[in-house]
Amino acid sequence: MVKKGLYSFIIFSLITVMFMPLKTIQAAEVETSSYLIINKAVNELAYFKDGELVRVFDVGTGKSRKLTPEGTFKIINKVKNRPYYKEKIPGGSPKNPLGDRWMGLDVPGTWGHTYGIHGNNNERSIGKYVSAGCIRMHNEDVRWLxxxxxxxTTVLITHENKDFQSIALDHGLNVKLPKIEKVDKKVTILAEKSLYEKPIQYKGYVKAKIAAQTVTAFEETDNGWYHIYTWFGDAWISKGNTVEGQLVKKEMKVALTTVTSLYASPNVTAVTVGALNPQTVKSFEQIGNWHHIYTWFGDAWVYIE
Structure with a gap:
């Protein structure tokens, strides 16, 4: 009876051990809310988190299309300062063509050791078709990622003339679509901007450019886009380098009653270029509560409540 009980315990233990790795991997996949898309058509890598496109990076891929495998893979190992075994170059060496970060892909038969996303020792190669199959990134970018x-993490590698959100939807990946709201507001563009067919930062959707001016927006998204009227027809612009309101060119005196920050553009997230003690200054442009003034720092913007 003792032997029979011992055998039963051993068999149960072996079955448990056999299935534990599978369950662990499945749990990791469920908990991973991020995924990557690498589009070889434009040599760019997109990082999505919780269905939202967070960042897009330039990458280098295979010298020919077949060298960098296409399909859906997983990152199965991550290594800092991986040696370049082929030429016996140690990890961390400035001569190492893998840079100092490696993320291996489970391409069948390679176990994450042959194809990966990694840094490099030739920054000029990024954006080009240069590798033997791996995906190269700028060292600063790959460290962040x-x-x-x-x-x-899921990695989709493809070759398509589409934006990343469309590619993600086509492949059944989670995409959080922006909410669009009807508005009627004046928006001042502070610098030349691209006009897009859709509210997506994709080179293929650029239809023209628009110079700094005030325009009318009739829709806006919750992820940073305005739908505006232009002489090209309606188009989308990103909210960067814009401020809501009509730009009014008018000279007037403005009283600063407290120490006031000076901004490079009329946006509280813009670079500050100094500050002024309480005094009266001359404004030559105004957008809402923002005034464009002359100072000994040069021209700058101040916000007046």
Whole structure:
């Protein structure tokens, strides 16, 4: 009876051990809310988190289309300062063509050791078709990405003339679509901007450019876009370098009653270029509560409540 009980315990233990890795991997996949899309048609890598496109990076891929495999893979190992075994170059060496970050892909038969997303020792190669199959990134970019994504992250590699959100939807990946609201507001563009067919930062959707001016927006999204009227027809612009309101060119005196920050553009997130003590200054442009003034720092913007 003792032997029979011992055998039963051993068999149960072996079955448990056999299935534990599978369950662990599946749990990691469920918990991973991020994924990557690499589009070889434009040599760009997109990082999505919780269905939202967070960042897009330039990458280098295979010298020919077949060298960098296409399909859906997982990141199965992450290594800092991986040696370049082929030429016996140690990890961390400035001569190492893998840079100092490696994220291996589970391409069948390679176990994450042959194809990966990694840094490089030739920054000029990024954006080009240069590798033997791996995906190269700028070292600064791959370090940032390495810290964002865990093992188990899905990586889709494809070659399509589409934006990343459309590619994600086509492949059944989670995409959080922006909410669009009807508005009627004046928006002042502070610098030349691209006009897009859709509210998506994709080169293929650029239809023209628009110079700095005030325009009318009739729709806006919750992820940073305005739908505006232009002489090209309606188009989308990103909210960067814009401010709501009509730009009024008018000279007037403005009283600063407290120490006031000076901004490079009429946006509280813009670079500050100094500050002024309480005094009266001359404004030559105004947008809402923002005034464009002359100072000994040069021209700058101040916000007056």
């Amino acid at each position: 390495y810290d964002q994504i865990p093992n188990g």
